[in-house]
Amino acid sequence: MNIINFTPLSAFVGGITIGLAVVVFFIGNGRLAGISSITDNFLTSKEGRGDNFLFLVGLVVGSIIFSFSTTNEIPFLITNSLPLIIAGGLLVGIGTKVASGCTSGHGICGIARLSLRSVIATVLFMVTAILTVAIMGIK
């Protein structure tokens, strides 16, 4: 293993920013900023739909605001293989729905709440993701 492209400072500052968002949503609205659940609830439930919609709009607006604040383009590179995209999207949708959480809900909010469920979920999805990248040779 070699370490490359390591950007600890921007990662840490970004993480603190995300943590702030989690705090505002929690002490303000009493909710967890788990994005798979917010998205799924927005799509399928009338309850709190306005709040869910505005949170998701905020995610997009936040990224746009950041792109205006920097002169460089946001680095962004995604596979152009449709089979990979479709399989990946389906698995992320099914998996996060069945497990009731994703990187934000389990990986951040759940761990910060010391939930054993979320610790186990996070270890599992990290391990299967790392194995997938290793086995498929995805870069």
Added chain:
Amino acid sequence: MSKIISLISGIIFGVGLAISNMINPAKVLGFLNFFDQWDPSLIFVMIGAILISAPFFFLFRNKSKPLFAETFSIPKIENIDSKLIVGSSLFGVGWGLVGFCPGPAIASLALANEYAIFFLISMFGGFFLTRLINYK
């Protein structure tokens, strides 16, 4: 007021994803490429986010209501079941195939990339499929 809080929370979250570049699937795959050329940055994102939020979860654990809503909506389940295990494992495989998880996938709408949009549609399909077979 809760609507404004929702929008503000989303905006701050989106800024955080962009600052850390976790919106970028190639950056995330760099983290997942543990056995070859590893980029540990994502660990620092999680540490930063957890360091900030954990004290607030602790301080508010006995409060009866949040500032702008009637109740806390926090999951009560604590059992480790097959759904948690199977679901998280499947999610990891999908995450590893593309380097996208739900937050960045939504936030990247800002970049209007057609492949990111195909991913989102597939992810919505995954939600609906799961509901259809009533696994939750």
